[in-house]
Amino acid sequence: MSDLPALRQKIDSLDATLVNILNERARVSLDIGVAKRKDTQTDEKEEADVQVFRPGREQEIYKKLTRLNSGPLNDDSLQAIFREIMSASIALQKNVSIAYLGPPGTFSHQAAYKRLGDSVAYVPQKQIEGKVRAETYLPCIAIHKGLGQTQKWLSAHIPHAKRIPVKSTAEAAQKAALETGAAAVCSEICAELYGLDIVEANIEDLAANTTRFLLIGAASDSPSKDDHTLITFTVDHRQPGALCDGLKVFKDYGLNLFKIDSRPSGQRPWHYVFFVECSGHFENEDIKKALKDLEKFCLDIVVLGSFPNQRPE
Numbered sequence: 203m204s205d206l207p208a209l210r211q212k213i214d215s216l217d218a219t220l221v222n223i224l225n226e227r228a229r230v231s232l233d234i235g236v237a238k239r240k241d242t243q244t245d246e247k248e249e250a251d252v253q254v255f256r257p258g259r260e261q262e263i264y265k266k267l268t269r270l271n272s273g274p275l276n277d278d279s280l281q282a283i284f285r286e287i288m289s290a291s292i293a294l295q296k297n298v299s300i301a302y303l304g305p306p307g308t309f310s311h312q313a314a315y316k317r318l319g320d321s322v323a324y325v326p327q328k329q330i331e332g333k334v335r336a337e338t339y340l341p342c343i344a345i346h347k348g349l350g351q352t353q354k355w356l357s358a359h360i361p362h363a364k365r366i367p368v369k370s371t372a373e374a375a376q377k378a379a380l381e382t383g384a385a386a387v388c389s390e391i392c393a394e395l396y397g398l399d400i401v402e403a404n405i406e407d408l409a410a411n412t413t414r415f416l417l418i419g420a421a422s423d424s425p426s427k428d429d430h431t432l433i434t435f436t437v438d439h440r441q442p443g444a445l446c447d448g449l450k451v452f453k454d455y456g457l458n459l460f461k462i463d464s465r466p467s468g469q470r471p472w473h474y475v476f477f478v479e480c481s482g483h484f485e486n487e488d489i490k491k492a493l494k495d496l497e498k499f500c501l502d503i504v505v506l507g508s509f510p511n512q513r514p515e
């Protein structure tokens with residue numbers, strides 16, 4: 203006879219220990235929730251300002267786990283387990299709901315789920331104003347980005363497919379599921395969710411293509427050793443070189459710029475808001491000084507927030 207029953211008994215006993223330890227951890231997490239409320243001084247601020255999700259701390263924890271892990275569990279499995287432990291921990295501290303561009307199964311839904319796990323609530327939104335543009339094709343249906351990134355394959359394999367606009371890959375999948383002979387450019391999860399067969403996988407033009415999603419909340423995480431900050435500003439366009447002077451401030455304080463973008467301000471025609479992503483945390487002295495200097499060249503400045511750098515090295 204095999205020793206299966208004895209091994210299962212061992213697992214049962216280890217599971218009992220794990221449950222106790224997990225609850226001990228959960229109790230500490232509840233105390234952390236109380237401490238965060240104290241630190242946020244909720245008398246003056248709203249409950250919404252109490253930030254329970256701390257990406258910087260989570261990054262530290264994942265790094266520590268990788269250091270501690272001597273197997274046989276692989277790092278990805280351990281991280282997935284801890285993703286759920288911390289998801290439960292977040293839900294214990296506060297009811298957290300994440301709004302994402304629906305319907306269920308969109309890339310923003312998946313990105314949020316990957317970051318926050320199963321214990322928080324996800325609420326699909328019909329539209330994310332001004333941020334989403336889409337176009338699709340029949341029998342091929344996909345969102346703007348999906349199509350933009352799969353054009354070579356589409357042109358080579360289904361050049362005559364009619365393209366129909368939709369807002370997300372999930373909506374594309376939803377539509378394709380209802381239409382005979384239609385297809386969608388979407389994720390495997392959408393295929394599963396909407397009961398579609400995968401005709402061809404990996405059809406993107408550039409395999410290294412990535413899309414970045416931002417998790418937006420009422421407060422930023424505290425500084426870690428490696429943060430990025432998002433700032434918007436407008437300059438006086440009548441003043442020659444105002445943008446150049448503004449950008450030089452970042453150089454003067456050794457703040458690396460990772461992205462600069464512009465959008466119409468909506469205040470008057472041809473007037474733009476500049477979005478800048480720079481190194482550092484807005485609570486750091488160098489950024490505070492840089493912002494003070496930047497004021498000389500700007501009509502207004504808004505610090506959108508800081509977050510731990512997540513870019514792969």
Ligand SMILES: O=C(O)C(=O)C[C@]1(C(=O)O)C=C[C@@H](O)C=C1
Binds near residue numbers: 235287
């Ligand atoms: O350290 C914290 O701030 C916690 O709330 C604890 C904890 C955890 O469970 O480890 C939970 C949520 C945060 O996103 C990070 C870590």
